């Protein structure tokens with residue numbers, strides 16, 4: 001009955017509806033240039049944001065600092081993963097593994113008495129090297145195959161942590177001292193917050209530089225047309241392995257900060273779910289966009305908090321639904337939506353830069 | 356010293372099909388050579404052998420005195436061989452300007468560290484490259500579409516964008532595959548003038564595959580004719596055009 005009614009009404013207004021539905025889908029799918037705010041607005045917004053981010057941990061209770069720090073940690077992962085997946089077109093479902101390597105580099109390094117800067121450097125270098133090695137076979141794999149191999153990596157991570165018990169203390173978990181050095185008059189949560197803020201800022205700026213210009217164009221060429229890229233002189237082998245290694249290093253640094261923040265980690269912190277939330281992050285934020293990492297990080301930090309108040313299972317369902325919706329209807333993610341919504345307004349502001 | 360490009364006795368088979376059956380060919384510094392032949396004669400296959408996309412089973416291809424068969428494709432490009440594709444190889448999601456800029460990859464420097472640290476020469480190179488790209492687009496009457504995504508433009512325009520992308524790297528040898536495809540008559544003549552000017556002003560050698568005989572005959576210093584993967588004639592355009600074998604090859608199968 002219902003079906004018949006629906007069909008009848010569709011038949012009546014079918015043409016108009018069809019068109020408006022089409023045009024909405026088309027409107028969502030249309031690629032748009034990045035927002036180009038006038039200089040005064042860019043400077044003002046950056047300054048206001050910087051001041052707010054600098055002051056926030058001093059006036060907030062520590063649990064708010066903790067979630068904000070997590071947002072910055074996810075942002076770092078997202079920046080690197082988007083470089084690889086969004087710009088470079090290489091799928092990875094295995095970045096929780098690099099995140100874990102970074103976390104354990106800090107934990108193990110700290111246990112050996114190394115200072116924070118050294119352990120964080122290790123959290124970048126070790127995943128970089130491992131990422132490079134993983135990237136080698138990845139050169140021969142495409143799409144689904146690469147997805148499966150990296151998926152297997154994510155699935156094996158908790159078991160690998162348990163197997164490396166002498167180093168990682170296995171299932172018992174390992175404690176990390178995340179407190180600031182004696183000369184820093186900050187509480188633990190504030191100290192890690194500022195570290196994460198500094199590293200996320202560096203990661204953001206560096207990613208933006210890499211994603212634009214000569215290298216950014218070569219990534220996109222490799223992603224969209226590998227043979228054409230080679231014909232333009234791009235060393236595809238070099239580009240892919242470097243992208244893999246670099247994005248692993250981002251995830252590693254984020255993992256290191258995560259370890260310092262939680263001060264206690266175990267295998268269950270690095271489950272497959274973590275990798276899935278990383279992928280959700282870049283898809284929701286916007287593939288092949290730099291600000292997308294920030295919006296996606298906010299999403300994966302706060303949406304599960306909301307959904308788990310409904311039911312613990314709701315998070316997985318929400319991720320699934322959102323991934324499907326975004327993959328089909330919002331290919332440029334939240335950043336794409338922001339561009340669509342704000343593009344006209346920003347372009348009309350006084351002092352707007354022409355495109 | 357031999358010619359800039361020396362193709363010698365190249366054989367390429369796909370299973371039982373012999374796409375190239377031992378043609379030899381040279382292109383001198385700054386010379387424009389037309390490469391013609393009926394559909395399926397092996398013209399594009401020869402381009403793909405030169406660019407390293409296909410590896411011939413036999414024969415040699417030397418560029419500036421150096422054997423390039425077996426070299427990785429990006430190395431061949433970096434030696435100064437640029438090309439356009441018969442069926443286009445543009446990045447559809449990108450703007451015209453971005454596509455042309457992508458062509459400057461091997462002609463510019465700026466690695467990962469330099470870019471991450473924003474060393475001053477990176478920004479300088481980027482600015483200079485943009486200027487060059489815009490100049491080139493203007494030269495090829497594409498200035499108006501610089502900011503437009505290529506996916507929305509007609510075929511003939513896209514062929515010219517590809518040409519601009521190949522040119523921005525200042526290639527010593529330019530392989531152009533059917534550039535007049537999709538152009539109307541007036542545009543073809545304009546393209547001919549552009550190709551001649553490129554050869555004259557930039558000293559670029561050009562190997563031109565084209566079905567538009569008017570264009571080939573007016574632009575080329577020399578013409579080579581392929582048929583069934585074999586070189587059946589070579590030399591002055593006017594003489595080749597009257598060669599009975601060439602006439603037969605074209606009358607035999609071409610419409």
Ligand SMILES: Nc1ncnc2c1ncn2[C@@H]1O[C@H](COP(=O)(O)OP(=O)(O)OP(=O)(O)O)[C@@H](O)[C@H]1O
Pocket residue numbers: 369372373374392393394395396397398399400401441
């Ligand atoms: N990758 C391939 N696999 C199998 N056969 C191929 C391949 N590439 C080309 N061929 C065959 O090789 C022969 C030569 O093709 P090629 O594209 O070089 O011809 P062409 O001279 O460029 O023709 P056209 O004027 O139609 O572009 C054709 O018979 C073609 O079908």
Ligand SMILES: [Mg+2]
Pocket residue numbers: 398399400441
């Ligand atoms: Mg062809």
